Every structure is written in structure tokens, then in C-alpha cells.
Amino acid sequence: MTGRLAFVESPVQLLNVLEWAHARGRGPAPAAAPAPAPPAGADRAPGPDAARASAPVPDSGTGPGTGSASASGPGTASGPGTAFAPASGPGTSPAASAPEPGQGRDAVPAASDDLAIVVLSPSDPMSRGQLRRMAQLARDEGFDVHWQEARAGRGALVRTLRELGGPLRAAERVIVGDPFSRYVQLLLTLFGPRHVTVVDDGTATMEFAAQLAGGERLVRWHRKGDLGPRELLLAPVTSLARRRLAPGPHRTVEIFTSLPVQAPPGTEVTENAYAWTRSRFGPPALTGGADLVGTSLVETGVVDAEHYLRVVGQLARTHGATRYFAHRRETPEKLHRIAVETGLQVVRPELPLELIARRGPVGATIVSFPSTVVHTLPLALAGTGVKVAVCEIAPEWLKATASPRAQGFLAGVVGTASGADRLTPRGGSAADRLEFG
Template sequence: MDLAFVESPVQLLNVLEWAHSTQAGTPAGTLSGVPAQPGARATGAAAAAARDLTVVVLSPTDPMSRGQLRRMAELARDEGFTVRWQEARGRKGAPLRTIRELAPLLRRSRRIVIGDPFSRYVQLLLTLVGTKDLTVVDDGTATMEYVSQVARGERLVRWHRRGRRGPRELVLAPVSAVARRRLSPSASREVEVFTSMPVEPPAGITVTANTFAWTRSRFGPPRLTRGADLVGTSLVETGVVDPEQYEEAVAALAAEHGATRYFAHRRESPEKLHRLANRTGLEIVRPDLPLELIARRGPIGRTVLSFPSTVVHTLPLALAGTGITVAVCDISPEWLKDTASPRARGFLAGVTGTARDVHRIAAPV
């Protein structure tokens, strides 16, 4: 049995993509009332494959993430997978109870699939897996940072964090050290990275390309609208970009390109979205699924505008052959907050610079 731990909708989507890529060749069925595309081949729907993978949702507490995860869990169950919803946070004793309940599954599993190697929760679970084979699926652009940090032998720190060690980090340092070893290849453990991101893995890590074949086989092609759509980011919420600068940039892009809708990131605050709607007149859309599925299902604009984020790598793959242009707007240095991580500017430039099949546009002034 393979065991997957997911904490976000995108992670669960990419677990389904990974399962599809590893079990290709089974006739497709239907997905939540959406007919399979002609000639589509399903992997997740295969009974044998479904028996071999159990997905554990380590549920977050914020409502938007929980809502999207429940929708993604429905899709995974429709594909025949066992999905276990674990209330892992927000209740007294939840972490210890979760670990105790999951320990038997961990012992029986052959391979562990995770979406966020930086997650303290996942790192704690990894201390229990021993030498089992490991697959890391995309949780966005953080995959690029994970691979580079493993290659350099560094401790795992999210790119937008400043890296200072507080009391909590010091207490968890032994757990992180064990997890880092589990996340590195060895003679007794295979490590695979399933990704749509451009990465240069160290020796011993196998990289499998995520082409969004499952998404393309199930949804679309989408109906195109005449205008442009703009994709939001959580760069303000993560403390990287100044809120006022971000709002000005969104307003300028919408006016210049005739955007009519703004697809909000699930972490964007309601207050910020309210200000954007009032300032720009954009229709704010709160997707109930990851944007790759929303865009593939349509309707979607002929041009999709984005700031540096995961979607500038994933949308060209999910929308291949549709004629949709994905355009990425650079982050101007003056937009960054003084408290942003020193690595932020270089990392965001790298996200943009390595994106394939996208149109680059200058930051508005």
C-alpha cells in the first residue's frame, strides 16, 4: 500500500496526477458527473491502483482550504481512492491523536507520498517511516527550493521565511534533522520528485515530469471568453509584497489588459479582496477547486495574467492546445516589504525566468 499525506488542494491534485502517471493504461470512467474525454485513459480509476493508494488529508483550519480540499477529496473518491479526512489541527491533543491513529498505516505502507516537505506536521510523520521509499509531489514553487536545499545539504526553510530560529524552531530542530535525512536519497531509500517545476536534482533523486495528463483527460477543452482573467497571489499574506503596491499593480494590469475577473488565491484575505473589488471593478472569483481544474473546465479568458507563482508553470501544461496565453508580470523591487526574506527577490525572478510557454510583461509603473 502507498500512503499519501496532503494538506492543500494542489497537493491532492498532484497526488492524483502522480497516480495517473504511474498506472497509465486503464480505461477512463467519469468524474463527478463530468464525462471522460474521448480516448482518455484513467489511472486513478483503476481498481488495482485505487486499492494501492490511501490518501490522508491532514486538514487545515482555514475555511477556503478546507472547502477546496473537500471538493478534491470527492474527485479522488470518484476515482476509486480511499480518502481519510483527519482533523489534525485546531483541537486539543489533535497532533498526538493523529500520529497514534496513523502509525499502523505508516508501518504497512511501502511508499510515502507527500506534498509539503517543509510542513512541520509532515516532518514529524517522516520520523516514523524508516527507510521507506518517498515521493514528493508539487506544492507549488516551494518544490524548487526543496530540491536546491537538499542538493546543498541545507536545513529546510521556506523561501519567504527569514530563517531566524525562534523557540519553536529550536524545539523542533531534531525532528527537522531526521526529516531532512528521510527526504534525502540513500542506498536503502528511493526519493522521487514528481513536478512540473524546473529543478536540478542532486544525485540519487529521480525526477518525474508532471504534465497534467489526468487534468487534461478529464476536463475541457474550455470555452474561451473575449477578455482577460487575472490570477491572485498570497504574496501580501506571506509578508513579501506591500499591500498598497500590490493593489496598484492589480489595478494597472486590469486596466491595461482589459481584465474582468480576479481568481483569488485561497489564502487571500476577504478585506484585501474587498478593497481590490472596490478599486478595480474586477469580479472576484473564489474558486472551489485548484485553478488548473477551474481553467481547464472554463470558461476562461483568452489571456490569463499572473504574478510570479506556481500557475505560470502549471497553467501552460494544463491548458496545452487551447490557444490560451499565460502572461506573467514581474515583481518590481520597490513592491517588496522591508521585512521580506533576502532570498525573496531572487527566488521570484527565478520563478518567472524559468517558466516555459509564457509571455512576460513588465511591471506597471
């Protein structure tokens, strides 16, 4: 029997690979009990009793626990994550290209009868920092994790393909977290696995399943439909990858998800109930207040920044929120404005929010904009008494340049979030009241 090979590019993808392995019967390692919280600045998230501000870890590329810095000024938080501070560089220094400790460039894990995980490292520092912490959690669980600098300058693509070719050819099953990733699509066109599993990388899973069922080309929901020069050049790759991600006579496809999906016939849909997260961490201590969850809808060009900032302030006042958990793609400039204009403590989570919330402490109410967490947090926090609420996006908050599909997609995310209460804007202004609807 040949093995299973997972490719991940975000912290959430890696979390869901661990959930998939747990659901398949691969439980935590015997010594996997939660460890005491490390000192401030270490590359691990705090435990449930560690309400502290941990220092941002520079993206030095040298592995966990290599750096520390202090966060000061408005928005410095005391809680489970990294207090807000401007990001430190693009992660392109020579040190940032170094392999992870114990994972040399030639140490790509060979496929075996177990699961090997390859991190196709992104470029932005926040994603890299969270991924390093998640990679360490996976190693603590006994998994073989290889850190691949897939975007580290010229020659990285060729080097990555050369190093991953053998393991890919030998793998019986390939697990991917982002079927829209050009990197993953290219790998799938070169090496077609017999069995494919797609795990969640956010609400994009819903769009992926719908496009696969409809025989459509794979395109992210927030992008406009017109093909630019780059998309035209990569169209053959995308087309072949879509076929490699579809079930057929010689290929099985599984979607492992916590989201409602409409998959094509022949696709196996397996529920992700966050059983590993619930068995491994928590239950959390509750602060009694409310926490807000940020979104990158401004950064992706969907929602107008001024509307967004006004609504964040309104939500904070209405629900008595004190903390704002930032999305890893939110810009430092936007987060600084939120901290200054609303008085919220802006926290950069060190791990996916499902783990941060499960470890605690966390607010008795969590308010989010339409995103994956309005589906995942009710599962991860089941039985804890935490209430999750989702704020709908009013049409007038959208930018004129937003994709025509944006409003319908966001409405679908809200409408299918059965475990969350709904907050509906009343009136025509972004500053109007937001009430439970």
C-alpha cells in the same frame, strides 16, 4: 507487496497525487466521465458549460453539499468558482471536527497494493472547502480518501499519530505534498519509509530540491533565516526529516513536478505534464477577455499591499481583465478593496486553478504574478489557445521586512516559466506601465 500512502494538506497537493497516480498507470475509474454541474451550493465545481455563481459552502465539516449562502456587493462573480464573500469562521466549531461521510475516525485506510490518501486537514476555511471538493473528485476516481482532523484542538496530534502509525509502518511508499510541513516532518521522523515521493505544492518544490541538494536545513523561501524559539525547538525534527527525504542506501526519493528543479544525485525526477487533468476535463470555452490570478505575496509579508493593489488595477486596465481569481490565502479585506477599487469580479475558486481553467469558461489571456500557475497552466491548457503571462515583481514593491532571498527566488520563478510570456515593469513606480518583455 505493501501499499502506497499519500499525505496531503492542500488542494494542489491532492491534485498532484492524482496526477502522479495517473502517470504511474492508475487511470481514471471507468465511470469517471465529467458529471453534470450540480446545483448552486453543492460541493462540486461547475462543468465547462456552467457559467454561474456558486454559493460559498460553510465549513460545517459534514461533507459535500451541506450549506449555501449568497455573495452580494462588489466583486460578486459569475463564473467557475465561488463568488467573493467574507470567510465564515475559523473552522473550529464542534461540527468542523466531524469526520467526512463514510470516513470514521477509526477508518484510516490500511496500506494495500493500491493508493490510499490521507488528508491532514488544515484550519483555514477556504483550504478546507477546496480540499473537500478535491477529496470527492478523488473518491469519484476510485481512491480511498480519509479525512484526518489533524489540527482539531488538544489531543489531535497524539490521536493522529496513533491512527496513522500502523498504515505508515506498512506502507512501501509514502507520497507527501509539503516537505516543509512540520506535521509531515514529524511523521517521517517516527516512521522512515523505504520509498518517498514528493509532489508539487507550489514553487516551494524548487526550493526544497535546491536545499536538499545543498545539504541545507529545510526552510520556506519567504521566511528569514534566523531561528526563533519554535524553530530551535523543532530543529532536531527538521534535521532528521531532511535525512529521511534524501536518497540513500536504503531509501529512494522521487520528485514528481512540473517545475524545473535541481535535485541531488540519486533522486528520480518525474515530469508532471498534467495528463490526468487534460484527459479528464475540457477543453474550455474561451471568453475572449483576460483573467487575473491573485497571489498571497502580501499575506506572506513579501510584497507591500498598496503597491500590489495599484499593480492589479494597472494590469486590469491594460489587459481588459474582468475577473480576479483569488488565492485561497488572500484576506477578505484585501479582496474587498480589489473589488471596490478596480471593478474586477473577485472569484474564490472551488478547486485548484488548473482544473477551473481547464473546465472553463476562461479568458483568452491569463495574467499572473510569480507563482506555480505560470508553470502549470501552460501545461494544463496546452492546445486550447489560452495565453499565460507573468508579471515580474519590481524590487521596490517588496516590503522592507521581506526575506533577503525573496527577490532572487521570485525572479527564478519568472525566468524558468518557459510557457508564459513576461510582463516587465517599466520605470520606478508600481503604477508605471507593464509591458510584454
